[in-house]
Amino acid sequence: MPKKIFIYFVLFLLVVSAAVILVKGLSNEDDWICQGGQWVKHGSPSAFQPTQGCGEALNAIQPDIVIYSPLRGQTIQSPLAVKGRARGNWYFEAVFPIRLLDDKGNELAVGQARATGDWMTEQLVPFEASIFFNPGSASIGTLILKNDNPSGMPEKEKQASVPVNFNSGQTAKIKIYFNNSKLDPEASCNKVFAAERDIPNTSAVGRAALEELLKGPTATEKDNGFFTSINSGVKIQSLSIENGVAKADFDEQLESAVGGSCRVAAIRTQITQTLKQFPTVKKVTISINGRTEDILQP
Numbered sequence: 166m167p168k169k170i171f172i173y174f175v176l177f178l179l180v181v182s183a184a185v186i187l188v189k190g191l192s193n194e195d196d197w198i199c200q201g202g203q204w205v206k207h208g209s210p211s212a213f214q215p216t217q218g219c220g221e222a223l224n225a226i227q228p229d230i231v232i233y234s235p236l237r238g239q240t241i242q243s244p245l246a247v248k249g250r251a252r253g254n255w256y257f258e259a260v261f262p263i264r265l266l267d268d269k270g271n272e273l274a275v276g277q278a279r280a281t282g283d284w285m286t287e288q289l290v291p292f293e294a295s296i297f298f299n300p301g302s303a304s305i306g307t308l309i310l311k312n313d314n315p316s317g318m319p320e321k322e323k324q325a326s327v328p329v330n331f332n333s334g335q336t337a338k339i340k341i342y343f344n345n346s347k348l349d350p351e352a353s354c355n356k357v358f359a360a361e362r363d364i365p366n367t368s369a370v371g372r373a374a375l376e377e378l379l380k381g382p383t384a385t386e387k388d389n390g391f392f393t394s395i396n397s398g399v400k401i402q403s404l405s406i407e408n409g410v411a412k413a414d415f416d417e418q419l420e421s422a423v424g425g426s427c428r429v430a431a432i433r434t435q436i437t438q439t440l441k442q443f444p445t446v447k448k449v450t451i452s453i454n455g456r457t458e459d460i461l462q463p
Contacts, residue, residue: 192212229255230325231289235308236352238331243337244297247278247308250289255320255323257313259284261295264311267303274298276444278310286316297339297443300331301364336363341378342438345429347390354427355434359442360386371411371443372404378439394431402454409447411440419453420461429461 232249235241247263255261265274278294300306311324330333342357349356362377363372382391403412413436423429437449453460 190256191401199222231321232325232327235327235329237327238330240332242332244295247294250291252289253284253286255312256280256284261313262311264305264309265298267298267306273300297337297370303331305330326328337366338363339374340442341374342435343382343391343393345390354430357438360391371406371440372401374439375401378435394428395435406445410450411446412450414455416450417453432461
């Protein structure tokens with residue numbers, strides 16, 4: 166083969182090789198592809214799953230956490246839904262803490278984000294949370310998401326923040342629990358169903374929910390089968406929530422002329438489920454004029 170032809174042949178091979186490399190680099194081979202809002206492996210990519218969003222508007226991106234909701238600068242209302250993805254090392258026992266602050270740093274709400282997938286991984290794991298809050302007179306605030314750091318070592322703490330706006334005069338959506346003759350024709354003693362109500366925003370949302378419960382079902386709710394086992398005219402003496410325990414104290418009207426174990430169970434279940442809708446409540450203690458023993462007897 167003449168020398169000139171050999172040189173041309175070598176150059177041709179070099180050009181073809183370069184073209185193949187370029188096309189491969191521009192293609193999605195061995196890469197992460199966005200499909201249906203999810204990052205999907207194509208081939209065997211050497212890089213970690215991308216931390217930037219896939220088909221979603223994002224507002225806070227860090228190597229270990231991506232926040233989809235709320236968006237930066239979004240006007241939020243109570244209850245606030247928080248969603249995103251965080252690497253497994255952000256969680257401890259599948260949760261990590263979140264806080265909502267006003268513009269002066271006052272705490273408006275606390276809660277926990279919970280993994281909705283297997284958190285024992287180095288990959289990004291979806292999370293969700295819901296918190297109730299009252300902004301008061303504040304017009305702006307900040308949502309803080311921190312990694313769960315059981316070691317307590319400051320150097321291991323991480324956090325992400327999202328600035329948000331509040332809508333003055335907003336309402337909060339709560340649930341109250343009643344029995345329902347249509348949804349439960351057999352009238353199970355401790356089976357209750359949620360009815361939704363909109364209430365003016367308040368920091369005492371737990372008490373407001375109980376007050377709505379004590380009003381009983383509305384005419385529309387009655388038409389839909391809802392009924393209450395709680396006496397009319399019951400008054401709340403006090404309500405406190407501490408360390409996950411809600412202590413609700415009522416006057417003697419709560420147990421006046423109450424008979425039958427089924428009705429007693431229904432009353433306790435209505436109150437308990439209404440309070441346990443809030444993430445800060447894990448257990449409910451019911452008392453009457455301060456007494457917890459020998460109350461609501463069948």
